[in-house]
Amino acid sequence: MKKQPLIIGWIVATVVLACVTRVYADEHGKYGEHERSHSVLPVNKSDLYQSECGSCHFAYQPGLLPARSWQKMMSGLDDHFGDNAELSVKSKTEISAYLQQGAADEQYARRSDKFMRGISSGDVPLRISELPYMQRKHDEIPTRFISGNPQVGSLANCVACHTQAARGNFDEDSVRIPNYGRWD
Numbered sequence: 001m002k003k004q005p006l007i008i009g010w011i012v013a014t015v016v017l018a019c020v021t022r023v024y025a026d027e028h029g030k031y032g033e034h035e036r037s038h039s040v041l042p043v044n045k046s047d048l049y050q051s052e053c054g055s056c057h058f059a060y061q062p063g064l065l066p067a068r069s070w071q072k073m074m075s076g077l078d079d080h081f082g083d084n085a086e087l088s089v090k091s092k093t094e095i096s097a098y099l100q101q102g103a104a105d106e107q108y109a110r111r112s113d114k115f116m117r118g119i120s121s122g123d124v125p126l127r128i129s130e131l132p133y134m135q136r137k138h139d140e141i142p143t144r145f146i147s148g149n150p151q152v153g154s155l156a157n158c159v160a161c162h163t164q165a166a167r168g169n170f171d172e173d174s175v176r177i178p179n180y181g182r183w184d
């Protein structure tokens with residue numbers, strides 16, 4: 001066999017392999033499963049984040065707000081929506097890094113991209129419940145099922161209705177509104 005075709009063959013094979021690997025990495029990469037299943041990255045139950053930021057309310061996933069929002073929130077924990085949620089410097093550093101890394105504009109998940117929709121670049125929203133995407137998705141739910149519902153209270157109480165919220169799954173087919181039931 002001549003040498004030249006063999007070398008060309010090897011080059012072609014290498015290029016093809018590189019492309020296939022690239023596509024595979026994009027689809028199944030770091031956040032692969034969550035990208036596909038349309039979820040945001042869940043919070044690890046054993047995390048410092050879960051214990052510190054999930055004690056008063058649902059431990060909101062980092063992928064629900066942009067990095068700049070988490071940064072602002074973490075720098076004002078002494079007056080956190082009227083509560084004092086201040087942390088030790090060590091915990092604050094660790095949690096801030098975790099939030100930044102998984103923020104909606106940093107992670108590769110289709111759902112996070114949607115949470116970013118409609119937020120103008122100069123905005124630094126602190127409430128997930130008031131994001132344009134959230135408002136749009138929930139505007140058909142009568143207030144009696146939210147604020148008028150003792151088992152819900154507000155739209156910020158994701159877990160009250162989204163049965164799979166802790167797993168980062170907010171699909172509408174897993175919604176059960178307390179005192180109402182399945183949403184169709």
Ligand code: HEC
Pocket residue numbers: 052053054055056057060073077080081083084085095126127128129130154156
């Ligand atoms: C001492 C209790 C407490 C702790 C600890 C706490 N929070 Fe909160 N958090 C609150 C209260 C109170 C609100 C406002 C609730 C409301 O008005 O609906 C809130 C609201 C929020 C909201 C906005 C919810 C929405 O979409 O309207 C986010 C996001 C949030 N907290 C993140 C965090 C993070 C991150 C941490 C950890 C660094 C944390 N919280 C720790 C009490 C706490």
Ligand code: HEC
Pocket residue numbers: 064128129137138140141145146152154155156157158159160161162170171172173175177183
């Ligand atoms: C009162 C119950 C309730 C609460 C509280 C609530 N949701 Fe929902 N959510 C719903 C319902 C019902 C739908 C489906 C709405 C529709 O399709 O008209 C929905 C839809 C969604 C969707 C779109 C799902 C899809 O398949 O397109 C997302 C994302 C979502 N919610 C996220 C959240 C997050 C994040 C929170 C908390 C910050 C939250 N929701 C709080 C009831 C709730």
